[in-house]
Amino acid sequence: MKALLIRDLRLAIRAGGGFGLGLSFFLILVTLVPFGVGPDAEVLARIAPGILWVGSLLACLLSLDRIFALDFEDGSLDLLATAPLPMEGTVSIKALAHWLTTGLPLVVIAPLLGLLLNLPLQAYPWMILSLLAGTPALSVIGTFGAALTVGVKRGGLLLSLLVLPLYMPTLIFGAETVRRGAEGLPTTTPLLMVAGITMGCVALMPFASAAAIRVGLKGQ
Amino acid sequence: MLSLADVTVARGGLPVLEGVSFDVGAGQALVLRGPNGIGKTTLLRAIAGLQPVLAGTIAHDEDAVAYGAHSDGLKAQLSVRENLQFWADVYGGGDVEQALHDMNMADLQSRPAAQLSAGQKRRLGLARLLVTGRPIWVLDEPTVSLDKFSVNLFADRVRTHLASGGAAVLATHIDLGLSEARELDLAPFKAVPPTEEAFDEAFL
Numbered sequence: 055m056k057a058l059l060i061r062d063l064r065l066a067i068r069a070g071g072g073f074g075l076g077l078s079f080f081l082i083l084v085t086l087v088p089f090g091v092g093p094d095a096e097v098l099a100r101i102a103p104g105i106l107w108v109g110s111l112l113a114c115l116l117s118l119d120r121i122f123a124l125d126f127e128d129g130s131l132d133l134l135a136t137a138p139l140p141m142e143g144t145v146s147i148k149a150l151a152h153w154l155t156t157g158l159p160l161v162v163i164a165p166l167l168g169l170l171l172n173l174p175l176q177a178y179p180w181m182i183l184s185l186l187a188g189t190p191a192l193s194v195i196g197t198f199g200a201a202l203t204v205g206v207k208r209g210g211l212l213l214s215l216l217v218l219p220l221y222m223p224t225l226i227f228g229a230e231t232v233r234r235g236a237e238g239l240p241t242t243t244p245l246l247m248v249a250g251i252t253m254g255c256v257a258l259m260p261f262a263s264a265a266a267i268r269v270g271l272k273g274q
Numbered sequence: 275m276l277s278l279a280d281v282t283v284a285r286g287g288l289p290v291l292e293g294v295s296f297d298v299g300a301g302q303a304l305v306l307r308g309p310n311g312i313g314k315t316t317l318l319r320a321i322a323g324l325q326p327v328l329a330g331t332i333a334h335d336e337d338a339v340a341y342g343a344h345s346d347g348l349k350a351q352l353s354v355r356e357n358l359q360f361w362a363d364v365y366g367g368g369d370v371e372q373a374l375h376d377m378n379m380a381d382l383q384s385r386p387a388a389q390l391s392a393g394q395k396r397r398l399g400l401a402r403l404l405v406t407g408r409p410i411w412v413l414d415e416p417t418v419s420l421d422k423f424s425v426n427l428f429a430d431r432v433r434t435h436l437a438s439g440g441a442a443v444l445a446t447h448i449d450l451g452l453s454e455a456r457e458l459d460l461a462p463f464k465a466v467p468p469t470e471e472a473f474d475e476a477f478l
Contacts, residue, residue, distance in 0.1 A: 272325050
């Protein structure tokens with residue numbers, strides 16, 4: 055399991071890996087929004103929570119199809135399926151590697167980009183907390199989507215359509231946490247909801263993903 | 275070690291092979307022959323547990339099969355050694371040094387897999403079998419793109435594996451020079467294609 059995590063991280067960081075793809079997309083999106091919306095500081099402050107959350111969600115979505123597609127194409131998924139690792143463990147590690155290379159960098163860079171959007175100061179801790187609590191769910195759900203479309207050639211569109219509705223609850227409660235934080239309202243309820251969704255997904259999704267991979271490989 | 279009884283396998287929902295039965299014991303090798311499309315790969319995938327069988331049973335010890343597919347599952351960005359070390363770790367620590375040496379890859383170990391020739395990639399893919407430490411090798415066209423020297427090298431490795439109590443099932447079109455291996459022609463097991471009427475009935 056550790057070997058698989060190290061391999062996936064190594065592959066992501068080396069040339070041609072997915073690392074930086076989501077990050078640069080997030081960077082570009084958040085930099086462009088003030089130019090598109092205009093320099094009105096009040097408007098920016100109001101839309102900042104939503105933009106930051108939508109941005110990180112789309113950035114996560116961007117690199118999802120790499121999770122299994124590359125392993126499927128070069129045959130290592132077949133070999134992993136026959137290896138002594140349980141498939142549930144393999145998909146969990148893949149999701150963890152995706153989060154470490156996509157979700158975590160987003161959490162780290164989001165405070166910097168909050169400045170560009172004039173996010174109120176009191177919202178920063180809530181933004182970091184909600185992203186930290188919410189992005190693992192994005193990776194785990196995304197891994198499930200990637201597992202479902204594993205045998206499909208150019209399955210990227212199908213993957214996005216499958217995964218987007220599943221991302222909604224995390225987005226709603228995540229952005230709500232930051233908005234409430236910005237307005238100085240209590241944030242416990244939406245933050246707990248985000249954390250709850252993440253924990254539920256982390257606990258249950260690997261079984262669904264593993265089943266999807268097994269079915270996907272059967273058809274080949 | 276491995277025994278198939280009356281196995282039927284399907285590809286794309288249609289049976290391709292019917293009633294395949296054979297036993298492979300310790301120290302034995304079986305070479306599967308047959309024209310393209312007869313279902314060699316499908317049968318091997320079923321033995322490896324990647325695909326269900328339509329009928330019959332496949333019996334072997336749990337976690338005994340090492341599967342070698344058409345593609346080698348190499349990561350282009352990783353070096354030869356990193357690729358092999360990964361599989362060794364996954365399978366619980368085989369001897370990477372020895373495997374590199376045995377497949378004549380020791381000089382290439384720090385080269386990225388992207389820069390290997392097709393034959394060298396294949397050799398690395400076969401070296402993976404050596405680090406799995408599993409007794410039953412199930413190999414699909416293992417000698418594709420290997421030169422004569424490497425084919426002999428590979429045949430030697432198979433012989434060593436058999437001598438140490440392993441078993442191997444290989445699908446191949448060329449002569450490996452494994453005189454001790456039994457051959458099984460799959461052509462007689464070809465499934466009868468369902469007739470037009472049967473097809474309609476399935477929908478009614």
